[in-house]
Amino acid sequence: xxxxxxxxxxxxxxxxxxxxxxxxxxxxxxxxxxxxxxxxxxxxxxxxxxxxxxxxxxxxxxxxxxxxxxxxxxxxxxxxxxxxxxxxxxxxxxxxxxxxxxxxxxxxxxxxxxxxxxxxxxxxxxxxxxxxxxxxxxxxxxxxxxxxxxxxxxxxxxxxxxxxxxxxxxxxxxxxxxxxxxxxxxxxxxxxxxxxxxxxxxxxxxxxxxxxxxxxxxxxxx
Amino acid sequence: xxxxxxxxxxxxxxxxxxxxxxxxxxxxxxxxxxxxxxxxxxxxxxxxxxxxxxxxxxxxxxxxxxxxxxxxxxxxxxxxxxxxxxxxxxxxxxxxxxxxxxxxxxxxxxxxxxxxxxxxxxxxxxxxxxxxxxxxxxxxxxxxxxxxxxxxxxxxxxxxxxxxxxxxxxxxxxxxxxxxxxxxxxxxxxxxxxxxxxxxxxxxxxxxxxxxxxxxxxxxxx
DNA sequence: ACCATAAAACTTGTATACAAGATTGCGCTT
DNA sequence: AAGCGCAATCTTGTATACAAGTTTTATGGT
Numbered sequence: 001x002x003x004x005x006x007x008x009x010x011x012x013x014x015x016x017x018x019x020x021x022x023x024x025x026x027x028x029x030x031x032x033x034x035x036x037x038x039x040x041x042x043x044x045x046x047x048x049x050x051x052x053x054x055x056x057x058x059x060x061x062x063x064x065x066x067x068x069x070x071x072x073x074x075x076x077x078x079x080x081x082x083x084x085x086x087x088x089x090x091x092x093x094x095x096x097x098x099x100x101x102x103x104x105x106x107x108x109x110x111x112x113x114x115x116x117x118x119x120x121x122x123x124x125x126x127x128x129x130x131x132x133x134x135x136x137x138x139x140x141x142x143x144x145x146x147x148x149x150x151x152x153x154x155x156x157x158x159x160x161x162x163x164x165x166x167x168x169x170x171x172x173x174x175x176x177x178x179x180x181x182x183x184x185x186x187x188x189x190x191x192x193x194x195x196x197x198x199x200x201x202x203x204x205x206x207x208x209x210x211x212x213x214x215x216x217x218x219x220x221x222x
Numbered sequence: 223x224x225x226x227x228x229x230x231x232x233x234x235x236x237x238x239x240x241x242x243x244x245x246x247x248x249x250x251x252x253x254x255x256x257x258x259x260x261x262x263x264x265x266x267x268x269x270x271x272x273x274x275x276x277x278x279x280x281x282x283x284x285x286x287x288x289x290x291x292x293x294x295x296x297x298x299x300x301x302x303x304x305x306x307x308x309x310x311x312x313x314x315x316x317x318x319x320x321x322x323x324x325x326x327x328x329x330x331x332x333x334x335x336x337x338x339x340x341x342x343x344x345x346x347x348x349x350x351x352x353x354x355x356x357x358x359x360x361x362x363x364x365x366x367x368x369x370x371x372x373x374x375x376x377x378x379x380x381x382x383x384x385x386x387x388x389x390x391x392x393x394x395x396x397x398x399x400x401x402x403x404x405x406x407x408x409x410x411x412x413x414x415x416x417x418x419x420x421x422x423x424x425x426x427x428x429x430x431x432x433x434x435x436x437x438x439x440x441x442x443x444x
Numbered sequence: 445a446c447c448a449t450a451a452a453a454c455t456t457g458t459a460t461a462c463a464a465g466a467t468t469g470c471g472c473t474t
Numbered sequence: 475a476a477g478c479g480c481a482a483t484c485t486t487g488t489a490t491a492c493a494a495g496t497t498t499t500a501t502g503g504t
Contacts, residue, residue: 029486039459041263044486045270052274061465061486076369083309084302147298151377251456261489266456283456283495 002037009046016055016066017160018126023068023219027056054157068221069165073158075207081152081159082203085136086196088143089183094190100142104184107135111177125167128176135180165216166206176202224259231268238277238288239382240348245290245441249278276379290443291387295380297429303374303381304425307358308418310365311405316412322364326406329357333399347389350398357402387438388428398424 003011015021027047029040036043051058057067092100111131117124140149166172179202186194212220225233237243249269251262258265273280279289314322333353339346362371388394401424408416434442 028484040486041458041460044267045457048267048270049274052271058486059466062467063485072369076367076373079367080306080370080373084305087305145298145301147294148302151298151302155373250454252454262456263488263490267487280456284497285455 005042005046008036009049012046012050013053013055016050017157017164019161019164019219021066023066023161025066027064027066029064054155067157069161069212069216069219070158070221071162071212072221074162077152077156077159078204078207082200084145084148084152085139085203086199088139088145089187089195089199090192091143092139093187093192093195096187097142100138101184101188104135104138107131107138108177108180108184111135111173111180115173115177121168125164125173128173129164129167132176132180161219162212165212165219166209169211227264227268230258231271234268234272235275235277238272239379239386241383241386241441243288245288245383247288249286249288251286276377289379291383291434291438291441292380292443293384293434294443296384299374299378299381300426300429304422306367306370306374307361307425308421310361310367311409311417311421312414313365314361315409315414315417318409319364322360323406323410326357326360329353329360330399330402330406333357333395333402337395337399343390347386347395350395351386351389354398354402383441384434387434387441388431391433 012021012027021027029043029047032038032043032046033040047056047058047064050056051064054067054070054073056064058064111128114124114128114131117127119127137146137149140146167176179198183195183198183202186192186198234243234249243249251265251269254260254265254268255262269278269280269286272278273286276289276292276295278286280286333350336346336350336353339349341349359368359371362368389398401420405417405420405424408414408420
């Protein structure tokens with residue numbers, strides 16, 4: 001059974017976010033037509049949508065390529081996210097719903113387990129990051145802001161790939177998990193002053209790091 | 223000379239935002255083809271893009287209509303905007319660049335002039351709102367966050383139309399202008415505590431008002 | 445007059461032929 | 475061997491024919 005357009009979009013998004021499709025990879029209409037057994041018209045719809053969300057760049061009459069990671073976009077999105085997340089956490093603090101708190105703690109325990117697992121670094125990172133998303137999304141949901149979470153996710157290509165690459169670093173996963181625990185503690189204790197600083201550091205930790213430029217230069221814009 | 227696709231998109235966006243095209247108006251591919259002298263293919267590209275930004279709703283095999291104002295989207299976007307704007311203003315306070323301050327004051331003076339003008343209510347509102355956008359955008363630019371401003375603008379259809387309709391109310395323009403003055407004063411004085419409250423009230427002022435439901439029911443979703 | 449049903453006329457979705465710009469590569473000139 | 479020019483071959487952009495749903499209309503029966 002052939003895939004629907006929606007499924008193809010999701011598939012391509014996953015391939016781009018997971019870096020199976022590296023930045024710079026050419027996605028020509030004809031090649032995708034053959035791959036998915038569709039004519040160029042619906043494929044063009046798909047490419048158009050991916051381009052509006054920043055997954056690909058369309059060069060008229062030249063071709064389409066998987067977008068390079070735009071560090072400026074990362075900087076701006078992390079500012080947006082940390083600002084919103086600070087506000088949300090302060091709203092949840094200290095009277096966070098008990099059911100939600102349990103869910104968050106459960107996610108953090110699973111992250112801890114994940115780190116201990118005997119798997120490849122890539123697979124562990126993949127699994128950990130899914131839990132990471134779940135953690136942050138849960139916070140937005142608890143605050144009644146899932147709409148905003150979904151909105152941000154739509155144009156999060158650059159930040160997600162950036163974060164995945166940083167997560168390959170030694171000890172990075174453990175650090176992220178620890179920060180989650182600390183943030184949650186602050187929320188429970190109602191220590192609002194500390195929240196600002198912790199969230200800012202957690203989300204924007206590596207924003208001035210040269211790690212990507214040094215190790216993944218060919219993934220980065222310009 | 224025929225319009226380019228970009229120009230057509232801008233034109234339709236303006237017509238929708240200004241409510242010349244009322245929510246619910248049917249935008250069929252053939253009618254737009256005839257209007258702009260293009261075949262259905264490029265028109266479909268345009269409609270697709272407008273739909274991804276929330277300007278229209280596409281009902282497969284049925285038709286395309288100008289979207290109704292979604293009050294839930296308005297609520298969420300105002301939260302997003304007020305949260306970010308609070309943060310930005312606190313960053314700018316109290317050492318706002320002098321040149322920027324002059325520009326902001328100039329915009330506010332023009333708003334004051336605008337209110338006094340002898341024009342139709344609609345025309346005045348149009349002009350005032352352009353200045354309003356300029357004011358808020360300038361704040362984002364001064365804080366180095368024009369990227370985020372542009373991002374928000376992309377899916378701002380519902381909020382912009384909502385705000386325009388509210389701006390038709392008696393005394394609303396004067397109120398908005400006054401609030402701008404007060405916010406700017408707080409920034410200059412470095413009165414950060416007050417900023418939070420003022421911005422929140424300024425942007426989310428009418429969020430619980432029934433004005434739209436009572437006077438423009440046929441513009442609203444559901 | 446009412447209702448059921450079928451056909452006609454709409455809508456958008458897809459495939460495909462052709463247009464037009466961009467790139468590549470080959471052969472010629474120097 | 476280096477550089478120029480043109481043609482072949484890529485790419486995406488557009489127009490159009492047809493497919494496949496949805497709505498409307500008309501028609502026939504009761």
